[in-house]
Amino acid sequence: MMGKELSIMHPRPSSIVAALYTLRDLNVDVAILHGPPGCSFKHARLLEEDGIRVVTTALDENGFVFGGRQELSSLLEKVNEMFKPKLIGVVGTCASMIIGEELHEPVLDANLDVPVLEVEVHAGYPDNTKGVLLTLESACELGVIDREELERQKVLLREATLVEKRHGAASRQYLEPSRGDVKYKVAERVVRLLQEGRKGITIMNAKKETGYMFADISAAVNEVALALGRKDHVVNMANIDDSLGLPRVRHHAKCITADLRERGITVHEIIGGMDEYPVTGARVSELIKQKYSDYDFAIITGVPHAIPMEALEGMEIISVTNGPRQVLPLKEMGHHHVIVEIDLHPKTLGVNHIVESEFGATLREVAKDMLGR
Amino acid sequence: MKDQKRIAIYGKGGIGKSSTASNVAAACADEGYKVMIIGCDPKSDSSITLLGGRRIPTILDLLKQHLDVNEKDIVFEGYGGVKCVEVGGPEPGIGCAGRGIIVAIQKLQKVCPSMKDMDLIIYDVPGDIVCGGFVAPIRKGLVTEAYILTSGEYMPLYAANNICKGLAKIDTPLSGIICNSRSVTREEEIVRRFSEEIGSRLIAFIPKEQIVQDCERDGFSVLEKAPRSDIAQVYRKLAKAIMFNDQSVLPGSLEDERLRELTK
Ligand SMILES: Nc1ncnc2c1ncn2[C@@H]1O[C@H](COP(=O)(O)OP(=O)(O)O)[C@@H](O)[C@H]1O
Ligand code: SF4
Ligand SMILES: [Mg+2]
Helix, strand or coil, X not given: CHHHCCCCCCCCCCHHHHHHHHXXXXXXXXXXXXXXXXXXXXXXXXXXXCCCEEEECCCCXXXXXXXXXXXXXXXXXXHHHHHCCCCEEEEECHHHHHCCCCCXXXXXXXXXXXXXXXXXXXXXXXXXXXXXXXXXXXXXHCCCXXXXXXXXXHHHHHHHHHHHHHHCCCCXXXXXXXXXXXHHHHHHHHHHHHHCCCCEEEEEECCHHHHHHHHHHHHHHHHHHHHCCCHHHEEEEECCECCCCCHHHHHXXXXXXXXXXXXXXXXXXXXXXXXXXXXXXXXXXXXXXXXHCCCCEEEEEECHHHCCHHHHCCCEEEEEECCHHXXXXXXXXXXXXXXXXXXXXXXXXXXXXXXXXXHHHHHHHHHXXXXXX | CCCCEEEEEECCCXXXXXXXXXXXXXXXXHCCCCEEEEECCCCCCCCHHHCCCCCCCCHHHHHHCCCCCCHHHHCEECHHHCEEEECCCCCCCCCCHHHHHHHHHHHHHHHXXXXXXXXXXXXXXXXXXXXHHHHHHHHCCCCCEEEEEECXXXXXXXXXXXXXXXXHHCCCCEEEEEEECCCCCCHHHHHHHHHHHCCCCEEEEECCCHHHHHHHHXXXXXXXXXXXXXXXXXXXXXXXXXXXXXXXXXXXXXXXXXXXXXXX
């Protein structure tokens, strides 16, 4: 089985990092990386912006040879004292897992009153969703989430992996990163379409917190339509059901919903929760077939490659991704314009309001210019 | 650099690698050679019989304490001036002994300039090559000649055969087979046939003698405690054979069926 899998050359998301983000979604206060000091540094740093502390046992050569049981248990005691956490996560790394470190023993040694989620993970899994799964399983065991939620998440993870294999970054051996199409050209095209009286759909299909920025693009399209007197030529779909997913994910949906409402933007169709981006495709297809098949263009943001092409037949497709390696697959699927919001993710951490996107800002400016003329 | 022999003795665990290595080291020292023995087994039992039964601090012991390690902290002179080093390692079942060997050997090379002056360096490696660390001395180009120690029994020969496969895979030539007897019938003949069939040769036959174990129990090599014994003479001969050996081949290996036939 394993041998038949496509061997992918470009670096891919890490399961260790996926575990860290999942711990954050579970609202742990401190995550401990049991491994080398530099492991997952960049993401550990980013997560601090999101209000969780990430620390490391900083295993060195000695740690690799003699193990780090003592280091981990004393670090557990130390963070408990320093940060008074209510929930702690301990995450394995390649180094500690290869030498056969146990996470449970040091947790027992430390004997804290605080629950500790143990995630025995390393970065060697071909699908980084494994890191999420291992974390959720541990959370279920500890009673932090219930079995029903675990099963729901399992389905989503499986689908997410399939989406990446079909048309995502795991779809071929090597994918050249790309900055996509020039934003102001595409912005001009969008304004033009609206000016010509064409009807468009915005589909925000965002992965969790990235929605804070992708929602800005939906907002910008609506603002421009309003300025052109074409407000009802645009319908909006978004995966912002705030009754689904882990608490933190629901909170994002609530915040984004409130912001859009405040800006006077109607979301006509809620297509799922913010963790349901891999499975919204079917709902979107059904909706388009029933109500919007005569629409002329679609602006899809977030995880555009999860929306099946059949549903979009005959439409001009503009998609916005935050993955530079996603450009090529999207073009191959038949999307006409593909835009990359570079470095989107860091800007959506630690916020609870919509943040300005580059494409949104460009669209607003281009529209101003074109209307002024 | 002068002409230096750097050898490793491989073979099934318990077959007699450490005791052969220390007796050979002692015999070479008696001949006036400068000898170093580097114990790479976490058990740290390679040099005890050269040090009158004393255990020395291991490289990893010291590294673990974050001490600044110098040659004098890890290299100890034993019988006949043989320089003794023990790599050490984690407790059984914890951490990574293989990584330990790699780290310790790198450290040793760095802090031990006198390695260069040696005529013979013996790496005494653990029996089972369970991971990359255990072949680090070879992989890192430290060992130039490999020997295999075996008896005429099926299991030790099976291990020897596997080691041959391993050596061939990492392009390391074999310089000879040493038979350490377990008093099996036709033993010398069996091991000689084996040696020839894999393309190598038998360079010594060491009989099984109680005196080896008696000396070991008291903390000595045979060369030191019973220099006049017959077996001391055998070790001297082996030492000479090793020092003058200039033949080595990339070994072949046998099918298991042939191996069984050979030991019938
Ligand atoms: N030729 C021999 N005659 C008698 N006993 C021997 C002989 N060679 C080795 N031994 C004994 O066999 C035991 C295992 O030997 P050792 O050198 O520790 O094996 P290894 O290093 O291969 O694991 C020791 O007690 C040793 O004294
Ligand atoms: S190899 Fe594994 S343990 Fe080492 S830094 Fe990378 S992810 Fe971390
Ligand atoms: Mg030994």
